[in-house]
Amino acid sequence: MSKVYESITELVGRTPLLELKNFEKKHALKAKILVKLEYFNPNQSVKDRIAAAMIEDAEKKGLLKPGYTIVETTSGNTGIGLAAIAASKGYKFRVYIQDQVSEERFKVIRAFGGETIKLSEEPAIARVLEETGGDFIAAIKELKEKVLSKEKDIFFVDQTSNPANPEIHEKTTGPEIWEDTEGKVDILVANVGTGGTVSGTGRYLKSKNPELKVVAIQPGPGSLPSEENPEPEEITGVHPFEGVPEERVPSTMDLNIYDEKFEVETVDAFRAAREAAKTDGILVGTSSGAAIHTAWKLAQRPENEGKTIVAVLPDTGLRYLSTNLFNEDYQG
Numbered sequence: 001m002s003k004v005y006e007s008i009t010e011l012v013g014r015t016p017l018l019e020l021k022n023f024e025k026k027h028a029l030k031a032k033i034l035v036k037l038e039y040f041n042p043n044q045s046v047k048d049r050i051a052a053a054m055i056e057d058a059e060k061k062g063l064l065k066p067g068y069t070i071v072e073t074t075s076g077n078t079g080i081g082l083a084a085i086a087a088s089k090g091y092k093f094r095v096y097i098q099d100q101v102s103e104e105r106f107k108v109i110r111a112f113g114g115e116t117i118k119l120s121e122e123p124a125i126a127r128v129l130e131e132t133g134g135d136f137i138a139a140i141k142e143l144k145e146k147v148l149s150k151e152k153d154i155f156f157v158d159q160t161s162n163p164a165n166p167e168i169h170e171k172t173t174g175p176e177i178w179e180d181t182e183g184k185v186d187i188l189v190a191n192v193g194t195g196g197t198v199s200g201t202g203r204y205l206k207s208k209n210p211e212l213k214v215v216a217i218q219p220g221p222g223s224l225p226s227e228e229n230p231e232p233e234e235i236t237g238v239h240p241f242e243g244v245p246e247e248r249v250p251s252t253m254d255l256n257i258y259d260e261k262f263e264v265e266t267v268d269a270f271r272a273a274r275e276a277a278k279t280d281g282i283l284v285g286t287s288s289g290a291a292i293h294t295a296w297k298l299a300q301r302p303e304n305e306g307k308t309i310v311a312v313l314p315d316t317g318l319r320y321l322s323t324n325l326f327n328e329d330y331q332g
Contacts, residue, residue: 008042008088009052013172015040017180017310020292022279024299031299032308034185035292036177037282038315043084043108045315046173050196051081053168054157055089064155069094071148072157073119073140075193075237076105077315082157083114096122096143101236104319122147134225136160136239137248159194160250166200173197174204177310183208186307189262189295191217191287193237195253197312202257215298216258217290218242220265233266233324235286237314262297264290270325272296273317277326285320288313 005011020033038046058064069092072082079095086093093114097105106116119125119139124146128139140160148156159165177185188205190198195216202214218240223232241249242261249255266286273289276282284292291311298309317325324330 009056009085011042012048012052013041014176017177018280018282020276020280023276023292023296026279027296027300029296029299030305033292033295033299034181034308034310035276035282035288035295036173036310036312037284038313039284041081043081044318045077045081046197046312047077047314048081048084049168049172050159050162050165050194051078051085054159054162054164055082055085055091057162057164058155058157064091065153066090067153068092069154070157071095071154072159073097073125073136073143074159076101076319077237078157078159079114079116080105080108080112083109083112086114087112096125100231100234102320103322108319135248137250159196160252162252165194165196165252166203166254169197169200170204171200173312174201177201178205178208181308181310184308185209185212185310187213187215187295187298187304187309189215189217189291189298189309189311191235191238191290191312191314192241192253193239193287194250195241197314199252199254199257201312203254206257213260214258215260215262215294216241217262217264217294220263220268223264223266235264235266235269235290236320238264238287238290262294264293267331268293270330273325274328277317282313283317284313285315285317286323286325288315288317289325 017034041048070086071094073096075098083093096117099118099120124142125139128142132138198216205212269286269289272293295309295311
């Protein structure tokens, strides 16, 4: 029987798992690497899940009403998901977006009718980022208190503290992985941005198998701004959660959920994404490359022989064509 969907929110989730058979063969791996292709969501990223969940949760709670403007701060993919769903539901959308993200992100959000404002263009945010050396959580707090609090008829999504973020991964992403592997998953690999994916997915999978290991990814030191390298090529949407002040860690990140922290440098994420494109025909973004690199390194460990590693790949590589990701000459 045919089925006609009535909203893009109905198309979110149920993304496929793919075994990287050719990648495994090339590296003679003795562990399975399964990747969850989140670019199969309607707007090609894992953030479609939280965008739909946070908007619908706000509607149910009466926090978001007809005529309101949805507002968010983001490194891009959440903004795209929110812009699309806002359009489908008839809301206006405004996003404060990090300056260094790819131009594709700005263009896609605008295509959905959203308004984009670079963080550097909002004085309140720019000042805090400069004073704190890039403390995104502090900048969001300043935006809420000094700018948004003075506006009417808006709903600030605030993905870094919105409980609907990790909850939707516990309700959907985790169960999908468990069902598709028939419970045969030993290690979960996920990046940490807001921490919602790793926290919610990890929580569900550990409830089914307490022995399952959760590996959380953060950027390596060479991929973060420093005095020696103030503007490095960063892994978009991936942020440190260990070795930083507690107040800089989003409340959506459960610091008790992961068993191992894994640091990835941008150059290694780039190489892994390029390689997977050539071995298995998947075109994914930088953070996905970080997840593949991590899964590869885990699969090389003798203690993981025969195990199944599931890596969540957040988005499509089509949003990085204007960056160095697929520039073979770029080596970091």
